[in-house]
Amino acid sequence: MLRVLVNGADGRMGSQVVKAVYEDKELEIVGGVSISNIGRDIGELAGVGVLNIPVRADLGAVLEDIKPDVVVDFTAPKAIFDNAKTCISHGVDIVVGTTGLTEEQRVELGNMAVEHRVSIFIAPNFSIGAVLMMKLSAEVAPYLPDVEIIELHHNNKLDAPSGTAIMTADKIDAARKIAGAQQAQDKTHESLEGARGAKVDDIPIHSVRLPGYVAHQQVLFGGYGELLTIRHDSIDRKSFMPGVILAVKKVSSRPGLTFGLENYL
Amino acid sequence: MLRVLVNGADGRMGSQVVKAVYEDKELEIVGGVSISNIGRDIGELAGVGVLNIPVRADLGAVLEDIKPDVVVDFTAPKAIFDNAKTCISHGVDIVVGTTGLTEEQRVELGNMAVEHRVSIFIAPNFSIGAVLMMKLSAEVAPYLPDVEIIELHHNNKLDAPSGTAIMTADKIDAARKIAGAQQAQDKTHESLEGARGAKVDDIPIHSVRLPGYVAHQQVLFGGYGELLTIRHDSIDRKSFMPGVILAVKKVSSRPGLTFGLENYL
Amino acid sequence: MLRVLVNGADGRMGSQVVKAVYEDKELEIVGGVSISNIGRDIGELAGVGVLNIPVRADLGAVLEDIKPDVVVDFTAPKAIFDNAKTCISHGVDIVVGTTGLTEEQRVELGNMAVEHRVSIFIAPNFSIGAVLMMKLSAEVAPYLPDVEIIELHHNNKLDAPSGTAIMTADKIDAARKIAGAQQAQDKTHESLEGARGAKVDDIPIHSVRLPGYVAHQQVLFGGYGELLTIRHDSIDRKSFMPGVILAVKKVSSRPGLTFGLENYL
Amino acid sequence: MLRVLVNGADGRMGSQVVKAVYEDKELEIVGGVSISNIGRDIGELAGVGVLNIPVRADLGAVLEDIKPDVVVDFTAPKAIFDNAKTCISHGVDIVVGTTGLTEEQRVELGNMAVEHRVSIFIAPNFSIGAVLMMKLSAEVAPYLPDVEIIELHHNNKLDAPSGTAIMTADKIDAARKIAGAQQAQDKTHESLEGARGAKVDDIPIHSVRLPGYVAHQQVLFGGYGELLTIRHDSIDRKSFMPGVILAVKKVSSRPGLTFGLENYL
Structure with a gap:
């Protein structure tokens, strides 16, 4: 079972990711990070009942504690570049749902990922x-x-x-x-x-x-x-979830940076 | 049974009208007029077999001979105004499939139709x-x-x-x-x-x-x-035929000029 | 302005009706009735802010107090027959959104409506x-x-x-x-x-x-x-609201019982 | 330029193939065979004007005379098996548009084609x-x-x-x-x-x-x-022609028997 941490776990998209990971038989939800709702249970926030996983604030510290296989990041455009670097430097694969990275930043993250033998996935559309x-x-x-x-x-x-x-x-x-x-x-x-x-x-x-x-x-x-x-x-924003789950399962198969869900189809 | 004469009986549309009238149980095809194919059989030209109705050239003379109930005219823009006047002055209802009449000409034909207690029908679209x-x-x-x-x-x-x-x-x-x-x-x-x-x-x-x-x-x-x-x-030009047949059957119900098939629906 | 009372004002459909009536320029929301949420503000329940209209429990008493022009009823199948009779006997027009009335009950309500010179409207589909x-x-x-x-x-x-x-x-x-x-x-x-x-x-x-x-x-x-x-x-349940509003505005135009929104189109 | 012979050149589909081959810049129409219309010009039959290519009756003799690169066969179910064998034994690639070959016959033709280093193509659908x-x-x-x-x-x-x-x-x-x-x-x-x-x-x-x-x-x-x-x-039977032309151009690329146009896409 792949162990998944959600960054932005209390957000509109993030809480749906928590739910989707929780409901998938091949995945395990192991952590949630955010800058708000600290201490609240990510299961409750996602409407799936208490999971005894409180929202925590410091991504780096949580990565060291929990050592997830994959981080899914649905935070904010200005946070995503640093978040991605933190994951890569900790040797954790990352699926980026937040848009806003420049071409330059993507190249830098790609190089860094290759160096650390980590996979990073970015998609403009998860449907x-x-x-x-x-x-x-x-x-x-x-x-x-x-x-x-x-x-x-x-x-x-x-x-x-x-x-x-x-x-x-x-x-x-x-x-x-x-x-x-x-x-x-x-x-x-x-x-x-x-x-x-x-x-x-x-x-x-x-x-x-x-x-x-x-x-x-x-x-x-x-x-x-x-x-x-x-x-x-x-018809519904939830149509993005199967694409996110697919990316979580496939991300490790392509080291370095991968751009676009079509690479997994 | 309504007795129908087709003007332009040897044309692309006209020969389809001959066929459609011939195949309708409530209508009888009684004559065909054109400036070409004089003397040829209108049934043969329409692909329905010999009807012993030769194409004739002079609309006025044929109207006097045959006295049809309705004339369907698919001739040419420049001929239609005179054709319509000929029909009206002979007291015969007319369905006009040819486009090209001006607003002024339509008004004149309408007045003339009312005067002669005749019905004239014009449509931009017979589908x-x-x-x-x-x-x-x-x-x-x-x-x-x-x-x-x-x-x-x-x-x-x-x-x-x-x-x-x-x-x-x-x-x-x-x-x-x-x-x-x-x-x-x-x-x-x-x-x-x-x-x-x-x-x-x-x-x-x-x-x-x-x-x-x-x-x-x-x-x-x-x-x-x-x-x-x-x-x-x-999908097919033949889609106009049911509209033409409808107009032939309904034309007498509205004396004077009627514009647009929607008036019969 | 038509003065409207909503029966079942705290329900899934009822609270949408409160909102739709509140937002319509030609209508005024004047009351809400339910068997639950007694005393709570119907505006707050509908998410449009405080309207200072508390949910009340007794339909008959509220009708006498408030004298609305129209009642919209989205309650329960087993309540709707009695609700309708209460409205009619108070001389108030009623729009029934709840399904479940038998043919017999509809006939009885129709007769009663004619007698009281009241209009009752029932629809199987408000879209x-x-x-x-x-x-x-x-x-x-x-x-x-x-x-x-x-x-x-x-x-x-x-x-x-x-x-x-x-x-x-x-x-x-x-x-x-x-x-x-x-x-x-x-x-x-x-x-x-x-x-x-x-x-x-x-x-x-x-x-x-x-x-x-x-x-x-x-x-x-x-x-x-x-x-x-x-x-x-x-695409969405809210697609019923324009039909409800239409019925509210038109109900008084047809005394007795009217069945089906097509009668107002 | 690929030199193409059409078997069944005077038929409904065959004459369309003659036309399509004639209009393609990379193909040359070089012969037509049929059991009817012997001696008539295949270009005239196809409505593209005189090509000075008369319909001939004996496929084997024509193959020896003309030595086409590809034969397109739109004849009849009972003729197609023998036609295909004739083409293969003359070392000519064949595109089969006629349906009706059994599984057994297809296998036999495939083996024969491999033996003679010839390509045979069969498709249930050329659209x-x-x-x-x-x-x-x-x-x-x-x-x-x-x-x-x-x-x-x-x-x-x-x-x-x-x-x-x-x-x-x-x-x-x-x-x-x-x-x-x-x-x-x-x-x-x-x-x-x-x-x-x-x-x-x-x-x-x-x-x-x-x-x-x-x-x-x-x-x-x-x-x-x-x-x-x-x-x-x-919308139209002519929609098969681009598939036939594609097959004619690609048939030689796959020696032996190929079944289904998807193999060329």
Whole structure:
């Protein structure tokens, strides 16, 4: 059984990780760290009953005491770089759920991890479905290079297009370029501006913003008399948990830094 | 049995009308007129076998001979105005499938029809499904005023957005204005231009153009924790025939000019 | 402003009604009744802050004190019949959200309401989207009588098909029968039993049960070279609130008993 | 340039292959064989204009004369076995589009092909989109083992479920078994028989048969708060051509017998 410590154990995501680790038969929850709720039981905070594991404040000290196999970190952008260094220097594998590391910081952590023979995993998206959608889309692109993306979110999402849509377009375009696939020429004239969407790598992205949606994306591939469509619907934040658990189980298999859940699929 | 004459009987649409009238139990095909294929059998041209009805050239003369109940006209934009006047002056109801009449010409034909106690029907779209989609959308709008439209066509359609999408948006907006329904404010920022589509009456329209599609449209209504979507798929030009047949059967019920298949639904 | 009292004000649905009434500009929340949480503030229970309206226990006494215009009742199946009679005898309109009344009880309440010149409203489904889906489906049926239903729910829903799917099929079949519309003959042979779904009024219903879904339904109409599809997605229980508010505002417009939200659309 | 001969060149599929080969820049159409239309020009039959290539009757003689690189065979089930042997014994690669070979015959042809250092390719489905749908579904299955299939066809398709749906279920189940993935228990009770579809490898398949559909399939994967859906729409028989062309180009790369287009993707 892998022994797991959660950093940020009392947070919105962290407490869900505590719960998910607790409920997994191959994992054991052994510790929780945070800057708040010190002394409170992490099981109670996660709603799974008393685990007799109090929240503690000092990550380094806890690592020395408990010696977990893996740390899952869902803390804050400004804390994550130091947290990761602490884990690596203690020889503990780490799964980073917090975003905000710069390219430079990632390189530094990667080098440090190699040096200490430790594994560090970072992901921009822990939804297995979303990561699969991107992976499958890149596989289809060489055969059906004509593609458009529709992403649909609630009307409180302020930006458009979504980061996932842009990332999907990038992966599709890279794949069809490597394969040398030729898309059809777009001869359409917009009689009203914006009708044909935003273009990322020449791939139109259409952003719908309506109450009632959560987070959804369709990738539409058009072919000769046929269509192939890949659709992902995310209804709930809990959809990230299976990806976190997968990363916890796989992290030790790839020493050094690994970026993106697709490396484990 | 209604006795039907087809003007433009040897054309792409006209020969389908001959076939559809021939196959309908409540209708009888009694004549065909055209400027080409004079003397050829309209049944043979339509692929339903010999009907012993030769194509004739002079609409007025044929009307006097045959005295049909209804004329269906799928000829050419420049011919349709005179054709319609000929039918009306002979006291014969007419279903106009040809587009291209001006507002002024429609008014003149309407007045003339009232005077002669004749019915004339004109439709921009004979697909029952498309007309229902627009009608239903207008019904939903007062209750779910937050709406976007996605229309998807083959990549040889040169304009975007489609006429049907614009017409749908107009009908939705009229309906929600009459009801005094308030849509949510759109606070989204486009980080890439075009992501939020083209706006018609403040309704975003997204136009997809890909090989493999024929003619499709989705109307997406977003509500409080729920979504209502109306989708129309047109796979084949033959989808217009049921609408033509419906118009033939209903035209006499509304003297004067009627515009739009929705009046018969 | 309509003055509204909520019976069951501290319950899961009732407290959402308190919130929804409180947030509506045309309504005023004036009282709350329950058998639990007596004395606690209904605003605090609903998470909208102190309203200085304590939960009280005796519906009849509260009605005499407060004289609300409308009572919304989300209590329990066995309480609802007596609650409704109490409201009617006090001359107060009532919106019933609790299911469980028998046909007989509904008739009795209807007669009593007519006698007291009071309005009572009962609905099996308060989702405006779901009710619209059924209404629109019945409108389409005369023109496109060939139809199938796919309903998709989470895998914890134990019964199949859903009540909404059955109700939709009933309404579609009634509408196409009245119109005398003929559906195509189903000549398909099931090489594996169940492939063609369950049949309600000769309409196939297909029930999908998978984790990730909440409550969704598609009504598929097939025509000559075209398809019309109506889809409803319910993501959240809060989707019932707009329907409740609509009923509160409309209830007085139809004296006696009204059954089904479609009567207000 | 690969030199291609079409057997069954005057048939519905064969003449489309002539056209597709003729229009491909990397392929040259060099001959046509059939038992009918002898002496007529294969280009004229395919609607691409005169190619000065007459239909000939004797496959063996033509192979010796013309020495093509690849033969594409769209003839008849009872002819295909002998045709394939003729090609192999002449040392010519063959792409078989005709179905109807038994397992035994395939083994015999495979052995013969190895002996003669020739490649033979056989596919149950030449639609690249359909083959990708099955391939992607098998990739998703280990991560999201809870799955259902909806296939939708025109109402003239007499069997249900479709062969493609059954094949998809088989591939999904094999993939999730290899991965040891556990699906959720299905606890649903059918109050009406058939609601939960037909079961293939414990995967529910729902078959819709309605006018307006051509050939469509959705594979629905349900996860923890998320859904992944793969959809294939085939609108036209011409959708098989890109798969045939792909096979023609790739056939020589795999000596012996190859079964299924997925081997080239």
